[in-house]
Amino acid sequence: MSVPSRTEAQQRADDIRVFQRELERLEREGVLVPTEAQRRAVADHHHGLLAQYAEAFDIDRDVRAKQLSLGMRIASFLGALALAASVFFLFYQFWGWFPTTAQVAILLLAALGTFGVTVWIHGRAGTGYLTQLAAMVAFACFVLNVVMLGQIFNITPSDKALIPWAALALLLAYTCDLRLLLAAGILCFIAFVSARTGTWSGMYWLYFGERPENFFPAAVALFFIPQVIRHERFAGFAAVYRVFGLLTLFLPVLVLANWGQVSYLDLDHDVVEGFYQVFGFVGSAAAIWLGARRHWPEVVNTGVTFFVIFLYTKFFDWWWEIMPKYLFFLVVGLTAVLILVVLRRLRTTGFTLQGGGTP
Amino acid sequence: MMTWSRTLVAGVALILVTNAVALVGAAYNRAGDPESVLKLTQRELSLPYSWGFEGENSGITLRLCWRVLGAEPQGALGPERSYPGVRGAPDWLDKAKLVALGFDVSTPPDTLAGRRHYDKLLPKEVLLVLDLDGPAYHRMLERAKQYSEREEALHLANPGDKEFERRAKWAKEELDREERESSRLFVIDAGLDVGALRAKYPDRTRYAIVRGQIRLQLAEKEKHPVLSGYVNDLSIDHITVPLGFRQVFEPMLHNARRGQYDTVSRYEVSVAFGKRLEPWITTASATSE
Numbered sequence: 192m193s194v195p196s197r198t199e200a201q202q203r204a205d206d207i208r209v210f211q212r213e214l215e216r217l218e219r220e221g222v223l224v225p226t227e228a229q230r231r232a233v234a235d236h237h238h239g240l241l242a243q244y245a246e247a248f249d250i251d252r253d254v255r256a257k258q259l260s261l262g263m264r265i266a267s268f269l270g271a272l273a274l275a276a277s278v279f280f281l282f283y284q285f286w287g288w289f290p291t292t293a294q295v296a297i298l299l300l301a302a303l304g305t306f307g308v309t310v311w312i313h314g315r316a317g318t319g320y321l322t323q324l325a326a327m328v329a330f331a332c333f334v335l336n337v338v339m340l341g342q343i344f345n346i347t348p349s350d351k352a353l354i355p356w357a358a359l360a361l362l363l364a365y366t367c368d369l370r371l372l373l374a375a376g377i378l379c380f381i382a383f384v385s386a387r388t389g390t391w392s393g394m395y396w397l398y399f400g401e402r403p404e405n406f407f408p409a410a411v412a413l414f415f416i417p418q419v420i421r422h423e424r425f426a427g428f429a430a431v432y433r434v435f436g437l438l439t440l441f442l443p444v445l446v447l448a449n450w451g452q453v454s455y456l457d458l459d460h461d462v463v464e465g466f467y468q469v470f471g472f473v474g475s476a477a478a479i480w481l482g483a484r485r486h487w488p489e490v491v492n493t494g495v496t497f498f499v500i501f502l503y504t505k506f507f508d509w510w511w512e513i514m515p516k517y518l519f520f521l522v523v524g525l526t527a528v529l530i531l532v533v534l535r536r537l538r539t540t541g542f543t544l545q546g547g548g549t550p
Numbered sequence: 551m552m553t554w555s556r557t558l559v560a561g562v563a564l565i566l567v568t569n570a571v572a573l574v575g576a577a578y579n580r581a582g583d584p585e586s587v588l589k590l591t592q593r594e595l596s597l598p599y600s601w602g603f604e605g606e607n608s609g610i611t612l613r614l615c616w617r618v619l620g621a622e623p624q625g626a627l628g629p630e631r632s633y634p635g636v637r638g639a640p641d642w643l644d645k646a647k648l649v650a651l652g653f654d655v656s657t658p659p660d661t662l663a664g665r666r667h668y669d670k671l672l673p674k675e676v677l678l679v680l681d682l683d684g685p686a687y688h689r690m691l692e693r694a695k696q697y698s699e700r701e702e703a704l705h706l707a708n709p710g711d712k713e714f715e716r717r718a719k720w721a722k723e724e725l726d727r728e729e730r731e732s733s734r735l736f737v738i739d740a741g742l743d744v745g746a747l748r749a750k751y752p753d754r755t756r757y758a759i760v761r762g763q764i765r766l767q768l769a770e771k772e773k774h775p776v777l778s779g780y781v782n783d784l785s786i787d788h789i790t791v792p793l794g795f796r797q798v799f800e801p802m803l804h805n806a807r808r809g810q811y812d813t814v815s816r817y818e819v820s821v822a823f824g825k826r827l828e829p830w831i832t833t834a835s836a837t838s839e
Contacts, residue, residue: 287608344576355568394672
């Protein structure tokens with residue numbers, strides 16, 4: 192039997208655990224009593240499947256393992272960041288003592304070596320915490336490689352460096368099924384597309400962050416990537432794209448809704464701010480509607496979060512100065528209750544907010 | 551998902567190609583005769599500070615200290631001090647020059663639309679001309695001299711007045727700094743074409759062409775908005791010291807890291823600017839004076 196990803200293997204293992212519990216209940220209640228032969232056949236089949244998944248993907252076989260795995264995931268993430276920082280500072284500490292040829296060779300070999308080790312670990316240990324750790328270090332070594340080449344040879348800074356960084360991060364993400372590396376690749380993609388958008392207006396690329404509208408093309412592209420490229424074999428990837436798409440859209444809108452002077456729009460600041468405030472409300476409401484309709488819980492949650500932020504920002508603007516604080520917070524609290532009521536009605540009137548998130 | 555062998559090939563190819571592009575670019579920059587070669591000293595290239603993470607950096611990078619010459623000072627005040635690396639509005643960066651550099655300055659700055667328009671303009675990358683020990687530096691030196699003479703005359707005319715004594719002392723120190731310590735490297739022009747700038751400034755041992763950014767700013771002058779062009783920064787303002795020249799700077803860095811900043815470090819460094827206008831150090835030596 193072929194299993195496309197770790198996430199799907201984990202899902203199957205969880206299903207088996209639920210099935211076993213329910214079967215025990217049915218037996219106790221006398222609803223279903225399988226024969227000994229049937230019971231053994233099912234148990235052997237499940238045992239074989241779980242052993243196969245555990246060997247291939249390092250999955251959590253029981254509840255205890257699942258509880259521990261959250262801690263392992265956090266440790267793996269922090270460890271990956273710490274190791275990446277360690278590699279950077281190790282090089283920083285000694286690079287000045289090497290001739291240029293040795294510096295280049297060390298940087299190149301570090302990038303190649305850590306990448307090779309990542310692929311090797313992935314081949315031996317499957318998609319596990321160690322693979323994520325190794326992949327993050329490999330990515331950090333490659334970033335360090337390019338940055339330090341720029342420093343050693345005094346090369347003019349260029350946004351083009353973001354392309355190979357994004358490419359390597361995405362290669363590791365798709366090969367090893369790692370969402371952390373997918374996020375790193377997406378961040379490089381956002382920075383590159385936004386910098387390019389900025390340079391079309393004539394600005395120096397490093398200033399792309401000063402015009403939040405530069406992020407909009409990247410936001411649209413990210414949101415629609417899972418629509419164009421199917422991600423069934425990469426569980427959770429489509430959701431990561433959509434969440435980053437929405438963050439890349441709504442964070443700049445939030446900035447523009449409060450500081451209209453940083454917009455490209457050649458209009459009065461108040462008009463620009465008003466436009467983006469309306470855009471923020473309509474956009475986040477549309478995200479909630481779309482997410483609920485397409486069974487994308489992450490889109491609903493991001494939409495709700497931004498709707499609330501836009502709403503509270505306006506409340507602050509309107510009432511913080513003029514209202515007694517108890518009344519201000521009462522209004523904020525009552526609004527939260529109202530939002531809960533609306534979402535509850537949505538849930539009971541046919542929208543399913545849970546589900547597999549088909550891209 | 552990709553098989554591990556395909557991933558390995560794709561990843562290795564990506565890393566090798568990226569390195570090759572960077573190295574070929576660097577080699578191309580340094581191939582043939584440099585575009586310009588400037589002989590700089592500790593006045594134009596400063597040693598790195600060693601606070602924060604820099605204390606753990608074993609590499610040495612020198613900071614290129616560029617300056618701009620602002621408009622002639624008005625009134626009795628001294629020359630506007632031009633600090634190295636700090637953005638400044640030079641007098642040559644006028645409206646005509648800004649238009650030539652591609653800025654849209656057609657909107658009057660004293661209108662609401664004008665203010666909005668200029669507030670929104672962000673820095674552009676252009677070519678800047680660096681002049682070493684040229685007329686810009688000598689004009690700055692002359693201003694410092696005149697200021698010092700003026701303050702000294704006031705001090706002599708008001709014997710016993712502590713305020714005039716303090717001002718005269720400060721002006722003399724300023725002149726001393728300008729003569730012996732301040733950078734002689736000034737940004738004196740900007741353009742979009744290397745050939746045209748080189749034709750205008752043919753001396754390759756005095757003028758270097760580099761990449762940098764210009765930005766517009768609206769300033770208030772006598773309650774009227776005035777449009778100024780600013781030199782925002784150089785695209786490369788740090789130059790890495792290769793291992794071969796490390797021994798020149800190592801003792802000075804050692805002093806700096808021990809907090810002995812009062813010991814004046816003296817050195818001379820030849821900096822070449824290549825085909826891509828990227829700098830590198832060709833010679834470096836410690837000097838006694």
